[in-house]
Amino acid sequence: MSVRVVVVDDQALVRAGFRVLVETAPDLSVVGEAGTGVEAVELIRRERPDVVLMDIQMPELDGIEATRRVLADPDPVPVRVLMLTTFDLDRYVYAALRAGASGFLLKDTPPADLLAAIRVIAAGEALLAPSVTRRLIAEFTRRPTVHDHRALDEVTEREREVLRLVGRGLSNAEIAEHLHVSIATAKSHVSRLLMKLQARDRAQLVIAAYQSGLVG
Structure with missing residues (x-):
């Protein structure tokens, strides 16, 4: 069975690019797109995908809060969230993982690595690159x-x-x-x-x- 993917980004061109990339893989399929965090929550609850490619900075509701809402439901959707951002900042890594995200990648990640990341996340593993882990550790040591x-x-x-x-x-x-x-x-x-x-x-x-x- 193919891995069902939802793409969330406030830029239509970016969403289209991710859709085309994902659907080049025979074992992956895109089942929906959303341009805001509010749309994302509704779409994920309706489609119940395996993996969500979630942008962080979006209007109405950011990707971190959208992730938190989906995964904090009394009957949570069994979805895994891969956060995508152009900003390599500590606070985003920490907040995304605290919200329940299973991975964190920059948008300039090579296409083959992104497809591999989706498969890793879908298989139940976390995509926590050493550099991301170091930032997370640094953030923990700063916080009481x-x-x-x-x-x-x-x-x-x-x-x-x-x-x-x-x-x-x-x-x-x-x-x-x-x-x-x-x-x-x-x-x-x-x-x-x-x-x-x-x-x-x-x-x-x-x-x-x-x-x-x-x-x-």
Whole structure:
């Protein structure tokens, strides 16, 4: 089955370009477009796509608030949001991930990388490039945080160690090397953390690592 995509951007030409690009891939299809955050919320609730390419700066309602509204519903849409922006600013990265976005890319990302990103997001992974992780970490260290250790009640010592490494921005392969285990074992630990912490994806694990005080 193809991955169903919604494109959200306030510029019609940009939306058209993303649509053409996405539909060049046989496993991806665009099921709708929106030009404002308000339109985006309505469209996503109606179409229930797999992935949303979400612009950040838009009239009426920005992409971060639109993402927050969609994912905060009592019956949330099981959608994954990939934020796209021309601005590489710390506050956008932090706010987008806090709102529940699963990834963050600049609009000048090469076309092949964008298509790959959509597939990664649709598969349930987070697209958190090392540079983005560093900015997120820097933002956390600037902000006073009240640590909630109760979230780790069901987490084993090894899983805490893995969570600490995820919070530092390490990939599964890097975690495996650091702990001297297989990549499959590292991935298994991450999967269990996602389940135990009720995290949507790796981006939320990074946030959990900081909020629990494992990383600071």
